[in-house]
Amino acid sequence: MEDNNSHGNSENDREEGISRRRFISRLWWAAAGVVGIEIIGGLVASLQPRVSAGSFGGKIKVATVAEARAMPVGTVTYFPEQRFYLSRVESGFLALYRKCTHVGCVVPWQPDDPSEDGLAPKGRFNCPCHGGIFDRYGIVHSGPPPRPLDIFPISIEDAELVVDTGNTIERTGFEQSQVTEV
Numbered sequence: 068m069e070d071n072n073s074h075g076n077s078e079n080d081r082e083e084g085i086s087r088r089r090f091i092s093r094l095w096w097a098a099a100g101v102v103g104i105e106i107i108g109g110l111v112a113s114l115q116p117r118v119s120a121g122s123f124g125g126k127i128k129v130a131t132v133a134e135a136r137a138m139p140v141g142t143v144t145y146f147p148e149q150r151f152y153l154s155r156v157e158s159g160f161l162a163l164y165r166k167c168t169h170v171g172c173v174v175p176w177q178p179d180d181p182s183e184d185g186l187a188p189k190g191r192f193n194c195p196c197h198g199g200i201f202d203r204y205g206i207v208h209s210g211p212p213p214r215p216l217d218i219f220p221i222s223i224e225d226a227e228l229v230v231d232t233g234n235t236i237e238r239t240g241f242e243q244s245q246v247t248e249v
């Protein structure tokens with residue numbers, strides 16, 4: 068009997084040992100799987116564009132060409148999250164960065180102030196910090212800003228106007244080539 072018991076015990080011990088080893092092995096593979104998934108996830112994330120479409124720093128779809136053509140000349144549309152104004156001028160559009168070229172304050176659009184351009188009777192940008200005034204082209208009319216508001220390039224992709232807020236363009240004045248025609 069003792070022999071049988073001790074034989075049984077040793078079998079039990081062996082089975083316990085095997086199941087413990089299996090358990091540890093499974094645990095190890097599970098841990099390796101988690102690490103592998105994290106590495107693959109990191110690789111996939113590194114292949115994605117750093118800026119998601121639609122946020123400041125990336126490309127923003129603002130309107131279809133048909134919608135853009137329907138906007139009256141003089142219309143200024145604010146995209147606060149994306150930090151720019153879409154300004155409708157005679158032949159097309161400018162995307163004006165809202166950051167003042169003096170010391171960087173946010174420049175608000177004032178639709179009821181007198182216009183500084185010939186596009187509409189009212190509306191201009193007034194910088195609240197030191198009184199800089201800009202027209203719909205982003206050109207300085209008074210105050211200390213040393214140059215016009217910067218612009219972002221606008222392209223037409225799949226019949227939509229797309230503003231690239233990752234690419235700031237400084238200018239010394241207005242030129243027709245800055246306008247994206249629609």
Ligand code: FES
Nearest residue numbers: 167169194197199
């Ligand atoms: S920051 Fe705009 S005028 Fe000074």
